[in-house]
Amino acid sequence: MNPLAQLREECQKLLEESLEKAYPETELPQAKYSEPPNPEMGALSSPVCFQLARPLRQSPVKIAQTLAKNIDTSSSTLIVSVEAVNGYLNFHTDIGNYASLVLKTVRAKDKEYGFLKSANPEKVMVEHTSANPISPLHIGNARNSILGDSLARLLDKRGHDVIRHFLVNDMGRQVAMTTYGWKLLGKPEPVGTAELWIGTIYASVNVINEIQRYTKDLREAEKEGWVYEAQEAQEELEKFNIAADGLRKRYADIYEKLSEIIPGIEDPTAEIVALNTAYENNDPTTVNEVRQQVKYCLDGFEKSLGDLDISFDSFDYESDLVWRQAAEEVLEALKKSGYVIKDQGAQILDCDWVARDFKLKERWGLHPKHEIPRLVLVRGDGTTLYTLRDMAYSIWKFSHAERVINVIGQEQTLAQLQLRIALAAIDKIEMGDNQRHYAYEFVNLPGIKMSGRLGRYVTLNEVLERAVALAYGEVEKRTSELSDEEKQNIAEMVGYGAVKYTLISVDPMKQVTFDWEKALNFETNSAPFIQYSHARTCNILKRVDETTEADYSQLTHIKERDLVNLLARFPETFVDAVEELQPADLTAYANNLADKFNSFYATQNVLKAETPELMAARLAIVDAVRITLRNALDVLGIKAPERM
RNA sequence: GCGGUCGUAGCUCAGUGGAUAGAGCACGGGUCUUCGGAACCCGGGGUCGCGGGUUCGAAUCCUGCCGACCGCGCCA
Numbered sequence: 065m066n067p068l069a070q071l072r073e074e075c076q077k078l079l080e081e082s083l084e085k086a087y088p089e090t091e092l093p094q095a096k097y098s099e100p101p102n103p104e105m106g107a108l109s110s111p112v113c114f115q116l117a118r119p120l121r122q123s124p125v126k127i128a129q130t131l132a133k134n135i136d137t138s139s140s141t142l143i144v145s146v147e148a149v150n151g152y153l154n155f156h157t158d159i160g161n162y163a164s165l166v167l168k169t170v171r172a173k174d175k176e177y178g179f180l181k182s183a184n185p186e187k188v189m190v191e192h193t194s195a196n197p198i199s200p201l202h203i204g205n206a207r208n209s210i211l212g213d214s215l216a217r218l219l220d221k222r223g224h225d226v227i228r229h230f231l232v233n234d235m236g237r238q239v240a241m242t243t244y245g246w247k248l249l250g251k252p253e254p255v256g257t258a259e260l261w262i263g264t265i266y267a268s269v270n271v272i273n274e275i276q277r278y279t280k281d282l283r284e285a286e287k288e289g290w291v292y293e294a295q296e297a298q299e300e301l302e303k304f305n306i307a308a309d310g311l312r313k314r315y316a317d318i319y320e321k322l323s324e325i326i327p328g329i330e331d332p333t334a335e336i337v338a339l340n341t342a343y344e345n346n347d348p349t350t351v352n353e354v355r356q357q358v359k360y361c362l363d364g365f366e367k368s369l370g371d372l373d374i375s376f377d378s379f380d381y382e383s384d385l386v387w388r389q390a391a392e393e394v395l396e397a398l399k400k401s402g403y404v405i406k407d408q409g410a411q412i413l414d415c416d417w418v419a420r421d422f423k424l425k426e427r428w429g430l431h432p433k434h435e436i437p438r439l440v441l442v443r444g445d446g447t448t449l450y451t452l453r454d455m456a457y458s459i460w461k462f463s464h465a466e467r468v469i470n471v472i473g474q475e476q477t478l479a480q481l482q483l484r485i486a487l488a489a490i491d492k493i494e495m496g497d498n499q500r501h502y503a504y505e506f507v508n509l510p511g512i513k514m515s516g517r518l519g520r521y522v523t524l525n526e527v528l529e530r531a532v533a534l535a536y537g538e539v540e541k542r543t544s545e546l547s548d549e550e551k552q553n554i555a556e557m558v559g560y561g562a563v564k565y566t567l568i569s570v571d572p573m574k575q576v577t578f579d580w581e582k583a584l585n586f587e588t589n590s591a592p593f594i595q596y597s598h599a600r601t602c603n604i605l606k607r608v609d610e611t612t613e614a615d616y617s618q619l620t621h622i623k624e625r626d627l628v629n630l631l632a633r634f635p636e637t638f639v640d641a642v643e644e645l646q647p648a649d650l651t652a653y654a655n656n657l658a659d660k661f662n663s664f665y666a667t668q669n670v671l672k673a674e675t676p677e678l679m680a681a682r683l684a685i686v687d688a689v690r691i692t693l694r695n696a697l698d699v700l701g702i703k704a705p706e707r708m
Numbered sequence: 709g710c711g712g713u714c715g716u717a718g719c720u721c722a723g724u725g726g727a728u729a730g731a732g733c734a735c736g737g738g739u740c741u742u743c744g745g746a747a748c749c750c751g752g753g754g755u756c757g758c759g760g761g762u763u764c765g766a767a768u769c770c771u772g773c774c775g776a777c778c779g780c781g782c783c784a
Contacts, residue, residue: 096725096726098726098727100727101727101728105727109726109727111725111726111727111765114726114764114765115764117764118764123764124764124765149727150727151726151727151764152726152727196784233784235784236783236784237783237784238784382784407782408782409782410782411782412782431711431712433710433711434710434711434712435710435711436711436780437710437711437779437780440781440782441782442782443782444782445782447782449781449782449783449784450783450784451784453784454784473778474712474713474777474778474779475778475779476779477711477712477713477778477779478711478712478779478780479779503713505713505714505777505778506777506778538746541746542744542746558746569721569722570720570721570722571714571721571722573713573714574713574714574721575713575714575776575777575778576720576721577720579719579720581720581733582720582721582732582733585732585733586746587732587733587746587747588731588732588733588746588747589721589722589731589732589733590732590746592746593732593746593747595746596744596746596747597746597747599744599746600743600744600747603743603744604743607743608743644724648722652722652723652731655722655731655732656731659731662747662748663747663748663749665743665747665748666739666742666747666748666749667748667749669742669743670743671743672743686743707744708746
């Protein structure tokens with residue numbers, strides 16, 4: 065299953081024998097094997113001589129030469145020679161044997177190639193997306209969904225039992241505001257894309273309220289002759305008026321109607337708060353209304369994400385009564401812990417104290433000077449805060465899983481840390497250990513900031529539509545004989561793949577600026593490029609029936625060796641990507657493999673190979689590349705069409 | 709003020725202790741009677757934010773500055 069590991073074992077054996085001969089009594093230090101800078105220098109390389117330099121009191125270069133001289137490769141099937149270069153030991157493979165091992169392994173394992181299973185499979189819950197059900201998913205949410213889903217896929221392939229979870233934030237003021245607007249409109253059915261329609265209601269209510277407020281401020285300031293205040297109000301008004309124009313353009317009647325109704329209401333804010341309270345108190349009519357509105361949005365989310373092949377095993381509503389009860393229990397436990405202090409009637413958790421007592425900073429790798437701010441649990445008026453519900457929710461997660469990964473924006477870092485600390489305070493320190501905040505940064509738009517409150521965003525749907533349309537145009541140029549449906553199918557695989565790839569391939573902690581050109585770039589270093597390479601492999605394979613026995617020792621060209629080496633690296637790349645939770649490792653790998661394959665393709669003609677045995681061997685490479693590219697894309701949730 | 713994250717080519721980004729720091733875009737030049745050019749090859753372009761330290765070896769680890777963003781609510 066892992067040919068690279070076999071190769072490494074043989075290297076290790078040779079090294080040990082050589083060291084025993086050349087420097088008896090010396091232990092072989094633990095050293096990682098690395099990849100030489102270029103394939104001509106061998107398949108594997110060891111820097112072990114640098115570590116031996118001190119104990120042996122010799123230069124690494126000298127040691128490497130001595131060890132190389134003492135290595136006898138006759139006992140090894142995979143290694144044909146070892147070279148000392150600048151203190152490194154470079155291992156050269158017997159291409160016939162190594163290619164045979166690698167290519168046969170890949171082809172025998174086929175769909176399972178690379179997916180080494182964990183020795184300790186766990187139940188893992190991945191919570192991702194969890195977007196507020198009041199606006200369409202935008203390109204920033206999509207980063208969350210796509211990263212979360214790729215993590216879930218990676219863990220699943222590694223043999224873990226994965227639960228994909230969505231938390232519905234239905235308790236906030238924003239949901240109440242949206243439902244309020246929807247009621248004012250007479251509870252109509254959504255028109256067009258439901259989430260966008262809902263998002264327009266939400267933003268309209270908000271914008272209208274703000275315009276009223278600043279209009280009032282402006283009048284007062286003018287009356288009193290406050291120049292500075294007047295100017296400030298004027299600027300705010302302009303901002304909201306621009307937003308209003310955008311909303312009108314999207315759904316003229318929503319904004320118009322609401323802007324006729326709302327100014328006639330004495331205190332809309334009070335009514336929104338009242339609606340929120342009624343919902344919290346489980347008033348049956350309100351529950352129906354809110355849930356209906358939320359459902360419109362969630363159905364839309366499921367559809368957009370479904371297009372991307374992203375789905376959930378469970379949706380849970382924050383409003384479910386269980387949490388409130390569980391939150392009470394958590395509060396009791398926290399009080400008993402003794403870490404809760406009182407301040408003007410409020411109850412507050414002293415996080416830093418907990419961290420000190422349980423040595424959490426050492427345990428979780430935080431800086432010793434990192435002071436953790438205190439956390440308010442209960443207000444002075446006795447009402448509880450969200451944190452308690454979040455804790456209860458966290459505890460609930462662990463009744464379904466041993467490990468929890470929360471894909472949540474980077475701005476929640478402190479809140480997530482406080483949550484883990486609070487869990488430690490009530491004797492659930494292992495829940496803190498096994499809970500990981502998988503943080504990611506914003507996606508910005510060039511020039512402006514996205515804002516749900518102003519209804520200003522690039523929606524996921526828009527991006528997907530444009531990507532698929534562009535892909536369709538390209539597909540049409542090349543596969544005119546296919547039916548429209550087939551072309552559409554391929555265009556979707558390509559367009560969706562392109563969007564996923566751009567979001568997966570950059571470090572989650574890097575702020576990115578959304579760039580249409582880059583998202584729709586179908587050239588090298590994109591999903592379509594990898595998919596295209598895959599289609600090329602399929603195309604070659606389609607043209608032949610392999611009958612001749614391959615002679616792998618004829619794969620003497622450096623590009624062929626390079627591909628064999630790279631193919632052998634896939635299983636460990638996969639394992640590293642899962643263990644480090646870095647799906648980007650796999651986009652980089654797949655791009656690299658596609659790149660090397662195209663380079664091979666340009667000069668090493670497969671079907672016109674010099675001998676039938678060489679052709680068979682090259683076909684084996686092509687087939688192995690096909691399998692590996694497909695598997696790498698598959699584990700990222702990107703499909704690989706056979707033609708495009 | 710305190711804490712976190714980021715800073716690598718003109719632009720967008722890889723590279724989490726190893727050899728000469730790599731891709732794509734953009735720019736300049738080439739390949740093609742093709743196993744599908746969404747391709748391949750060559751080229752220019754870098755004091756890895758700045759300074760110190762650890763190490764045989766640092767873009768990578770530690771530390772001090774500088775800059776950008778985000779947190780530090782009796783909001784959710």
